[in-house]
């Protein structure tokens with residue numbers, strides 16, 4: 231059934247109307263990524279999968295940061311079949327667990343691979359309030375807290391690699407235009423622990439707003455230090471993936487996936503702006519910005535609110551310190 235629905239709608243060929251036709255592969259063409267190491271979170275499906283695949287095909291050493299190792303290993307095999315000379319590693323991470331993020335970072339650093347590009351892409355869309363192992367709302371844990379902690383732990387590695395190699399380091403957060411749908415204060419910190427305040431769209435939206443705020447705060451910190459590393463956020467477009475698998479039941483997700491295919495962007499197209507921001511030489515020095523359709527875009531007022539940005543940062547920093555100790559205590 232999925233097949234016939236898909237072929238019925240693909241005849242309409244409406245994808246060009248609702249999204250640009252540029253693919254990640256087209257964006258990366260001509261960019262030399264050899265000697266660059268990239269971590270992609272959420273690389274085992276959808277947009278992250280295409281991002282990882284295309285970067286590996288263009289010469290980067292790609293580390294697939296996977297929650298399910300078997301999916302990561304299957305992707306590695308696919309990439310190597312397509313491009314036998316590609317360099318791909320698979321490492322386990324669960325971004326909903328600070329301990330897992332810490333283990334990932336420690337294991338990664340022990341490999342001495344350096345790090346040129348970090349793509350914070352993993353994501354979920356939940357229908358109900360689900361508390362993560364950290365005791366807070368799941369989407370916020372994965373999108374914001376987990377990626378905040380991962381980036382903080384790898385920041386020295388990115389800075390060192392950039393200084394030694396002379397190549398600009400890049401951090402990319404996959405945000406969303408959904409960041410405009412939030413609680414009135416932007417991020418409602420009480421909603422992170424109070425299920426009664428949960429609204430799925432606002433909870434998703436505030437977590438994606440958090441991605442933009444975190445990208446901006448990392449950008450500020452790096453700029454102040456004069457580090458040759460940029461940090462930006464991206465809206466990939468409305469893309470046919472199975473992100474809604476926790477929101478709708480699996481049958482509806484599968485049908486929706488097939489029906490939406492001709493109208494929305496493909497994962498190859500969805501990965502285009504991420505690959506653009508992660509690799510494009512013309513973006514050298516561009517930092518603290520929000521991109522969509524391979525161009526800078528103005529995010530919401532909340533995303534430009536410095537006070538909210540600082541508040542989120544402090545919230546994440548305090549949360550990690552309360553759980554695991556301060557960074558110096560962790561060393």
Ligand SMILES: NC(=O)c1ccc[n+]([C@@H]2O[C@H](COP(=O)([O-])OP(=O)(O)OC[C@H]3O[C@@H](n4cnc5c(N)ncnc54)[C@H](O)[C@@H]3O)[C@@H](O)[C@H]2O)c1
Pocket residue numbers: 271272273274275276277278296297298323324325326351352353354372404405406407465466467468469470471472473474
């Ligand atoms: N699909 C869209 O239309 C759309 C639009 C805007 C933004 N986004 C964002 O794009 C990103 C990728 O989503 P997608 O659409 O490709 O969906 P997807 O479901 O195909 O991919 C999400 C990936 O994140 C991983 N992930 C989820 N929870 C994790 C965890 N706890 N630890 C580690 N990995 C975890 C999944 O395993 C999967 O590989 C997300 O951040 C999403 O919010 C998607």
